[in-house]
Amino acid sequence: MEVVTSGSSSLQIPGYRILKKINQGGMSTVYLAIQRSVGRQVALKVMSPVLNADPVFSERFQREANIVGQLSHPNIVGIHDIGRYRSLNYIAMDFMPGGSVSERLEKGPLAPLEALHVVRQIAMALDHSHSKGYVHRDLKPENILFREDGSAVLSDFGVARAVARTTRMTNSGMVVGTPHYMSPEQARGAAIDGRADLYSLGVVFYEMLTGAVPYQAEEAVAIAIKHLTGPIPRLPSRSAVYQPLIDRFLAKDPDKRFQRGLDVSDAMDQWFSALAGKPSNQVSQLNNASVGIYSLARALLLTLYSSAKERFVFALKRGRTHPEQPQRAQTERDTLVRLHQLLREPAKHKRPWLAGGLMLLSLFLAWSLFSLISAKAQWRSGILLLDSASRLTAGFLSGQADSPLHTPDTAPDKHPAAGVQTAVLGAISGGNHTTAEPVAPAEDGRPPQDPGSGIVKTAAPNPEKVNNDSGTNQARPSESPETPPTYALNVKTSPQDARVRIMNIAPRYQPGIKLEPGKYDLEISRPGFTKVRRWVTLKDSDLTLSLALERTYFAGKKIRSKLPSGGWGPQMIVIEAGGFTMGSNRRSFSSPAHKVVITRAFAISTHEITFDDYDRFALATGSTLPDDAGWGRGDRPVIHVSWEDAQRYVQWLSTETRQRYRLATEAEWEYAARGGVAEPFWWGDDDARGKANCRRGCNSEFNSLFRVTTAPVGHYRANPFGLYDTAGNVAEWVQDCYQPGYDRSRTDATPLLIANCKLHSVRGGSMRDASSKISADYRKGLGDDSRLRDLGFRIVMELE
Known part of the structure; x- marks a missing residue:
């Protein structure tokens, strides 16, 4: 039985280990608890005494809650237990860490x-x-x-x-x-x-x-x-x-x-x-054209008016940034996409000319307003947007607005309205890159090109013959619209074996592929690197591009692995490869100081492994929950864990996430703990006051003359690499076997392994040590089965 003290009252719920209070409202208080019978984390909701005082409510609550507990749906919170203890009614339900x-x-x-x-x-x-x-x-x-x-x-x-x-x-x-x-x-x-x-x-x-x-x-x-x-x-x-x-x-x-x-x-x-640009075949009260076109036209006009107004303000205050720009563009796109769907549906109303007229009038007014604004601010994309919308409406009135909507994954422009512009142009052209609209050829004989979209417009063939110098009636080959010029596209990538694809055409990319002028959606990818997606324009000459991919894992990137059983693994941070001087000649068991090179980047947990992290493992595997010494669990570092316990944890985490987790080696741990600083402390000097949790020299609020406790992880400032609590709080197990002093010849980051090893290294000092023993070079050895109240661990994830 657990006793939870809150204010002046104590709460006792048999069968539950209550970890902490989550929330409190007028009708109930919610605690995070562990249901002992199955070792499951639950949200334990205890009804307010105001409700519990009424026996009618208590009886009704038990009856109704039992029935509702039988509801089974993925979007209804699962209820695991309903009960009454003394005068308290409570429910044990799924714990929802995502908030409300x-x-x-x-x-x-x-x-x-x-x-x-x-x-x-x-x-x-x-x-x-x-x-x-x-x-x-x-x-x-x-x-x-x-x-x-x-x-x-x-x-x-x-x-x-x-x-x-x-x-x-x-x-x-x-x-x-x-x-x-x-x-x-x-x-x-x-x-x-x-x-x-x-x-x-x-x-x-x-x-x-x-x-x-x-x-x-x-x-x-x-x-x-x-x-x-x-x-x-x-x-x-x-x-x-x-x-x-x-x-x-x-x-x-x-x-x-x-x-x-x-x-x-x-x-x-x-x-x-x-x-998504996939019109539904269903017609309901919501999307029936007889009731929806007018309201949607009004919504379109309001949206365009609001956008014009905000752009006018943006032009007056050009120096300011507006984080809502992308969201505004999405709203415009949503509006036009929905408009296009409704225009494609068969009209059910008695006056199609009235709806079409209202739509055309709305778009004309919006076009006029945008024209006045764009004359000053040169918002070319806004003009293209409304021009496209006008052509869409014209097609609707003429009965030709039946082409499918095409919305590329990546818009070729970064302007807020570019996504809308591309969607509408795609709707007009039916997703093709050429249009059958007759357009006069340019003076040089090449087919004309839309200046804003890169869409080639193929001139319609002229049925009449043109007289050449010899007096015969023949079509000039140089003016033939059926053979547009093509140019070579070459993409040079780093690394060289990266994959190149052109997403908006059917032919596969080959070096030097011949393409017509226009815009092409390139995707460059390779495992272990960040994918690049961009639009390129092929004009009137061959084009060679050089693109370098960045590695997926870069220094400072934070990673969390999702657990299939629910929840997330510890937060990790990427540490890039590099070299440093390991150890110190001032300590016999940390000497000699020697150069070590870390040849591969790795990720290390930003905090010491917490009770939240470890309890999830213990409950999933049926392992013993370590004692918290009465200091609290949650985000405090787990304590009372042996080196063997830490090994079992990383093995479980590796199996759950299919990533390679392990304890850090001594070299990796010290390299990360130093944070790129050569001094023993990452903050540079010996003054540890306010920077760590230790017994003497830190002025820690978690230490007093008669009481020493751990601090919640992340309570103190992080080192330059983004790691917390590498000095003090709890000492940390690492992978290496312990022996006093170093072998100068060992210059890599591999762990020291000894047959029949019974002692393993512990790094970082703890809240029970003086400030002189929490430096990055401090180390000691402990037996594998040691379980101490100032001993925990952090972990490493290997990167591909």
Whole structure:
């Protein structure tokens, strides 16, 4: 049985080892705990004493939570145990380390596509629960959590339902639901069904897009009145393309909303298809042309107007940076892509000329506005965008807007509107690189070329003969549009065996490949190197390019390996190869000082391995959980582990991640701990005050006359290589067998291995050592089975 002290009260839950408090709210407190029976990390939610004091609630809670615990869906939090101990009701559920939507909103609105994905996943969870007869009643950002892989899950079903059905609790003033997210019928106190949850989901969707709830007031009653009588809120112009979804979600009449979560999922799938350039064959209330074209045209106009306004401000304040530029370009692209999909769908309305006229008028007004602005700021891409959109609309009015949408993976321009421009040009040309549009040839006889896109326009053949000097009627061979000139493209790569592909044409790349003038999407790749993707323009001559690839692992890069069983491995940082002077002549057991060369880059854990890291291994393998000496677990360095325990940990981690993990060698450890500094301490001098956790000379807040403890990892500043706590805190096991002093002839970083080795090296000193014993050159030997309260380890990952 564990006792957790919080303030003046103590909490006892049998069967659980409680590690720390995660969160506390008005209805419950959540702890991170280990369920002893299966060795599983869980989130242990303990109900508030205000609720527990009512026996009606306790009875109802147990009954409802048991039923809800039977819900099984990947987007509903899994419940492992429900119980009551003394006067406490509790639930043991999946631990969600990714936080909540509420926490993400603290940093600002979510990206539209991320918000759509969250809505879709929660809608599927609601559809499952509604099909079982369960309405959530309290859907809000705090109840939408994220797994480590980023998937969204819905929590708190049992609590909401139990509170809702406990008459005494509601009569005594307990509000069921949160006013900002309550549906109109819920605010009236009327009977509700699953459509009330979908209304709440719409409010959350609005908040994810804008960063604010749609209805705001100082009192709950005023907020409820706004939900009952206020107009459906309008999204900002930047997100106006998503207004049809908000209109469906937040309809006052439940019959006009989405009727079930599956309808929401279908709508999201159609939306994703549209944004990906894959028009859906389904026609629903959401994408029916009879109701969607006008609203989408209005959204397009608002989006273009807002973009023009912001670009005008940008021109006046050219010196400032605007981090929202890429997001603005994506919004414009989303709008036009969705517009193109709707234009391709067969018209269902009675007045196609009216919708087309409104569309043309909207685009004409937007084109006029952009023309005035671009005359000053020379926004060429904006003109091309609207010119392309105008041609798209003209094709729609003439019945020719039926070419598939083509959106290259990588836009050839870096301008914010380049992605939209490319998408619209691709839609007009049908994804081809030539167009059948008759264009007069240039004076030199070559086919003309679009100056902005690199698309070659092949001139239409002239049926009339041209008289030559001899008086015969023959076509001039130099003016023949059927044989455009070609030029050689050569790509020289470093390393030389890198793979070169041209992504937007069918023929495979060969050195010196002959191509027509235009823009080509190159991809250069090689295992162990970072892939390069770029557009190149072939004009009127041969082109030779030289491209050098960077290694995938560069100095300072941070790496975390995903564990298939859930969670992530320790954070690693890449250390580049190099040389240094190892050891010190001032210590007999660290002498002689000698040159060592690290020939290969490696990654080493930025922190000492923590209890969080090690407990995950122990629970997965059934190993003994090491004692924390009463100092706390979580992000404190693991202690009471032997050299053999550390070996088992790296073997497990290697198997889980399919990477090569091991303990650091002495040479690797000292090279990384020094951080490129020749002095014994990476901070340069002998003054360790405020720089490490040690017994004497550090002035550590974790050490006092009667008590010495570890510090949470990363509490002190990192060394120049980005490593924390290489001096003090806990001493660290390394791979080498220990012997006093060094062999001067050993100049590489391989570990020292001795037959029947019983002592292994320990580096870095600990919080129980004086500052003189925490330098980078300090070392000692301990038996393999030693388990001490000031001894831990960090690890290395080998790089390809």
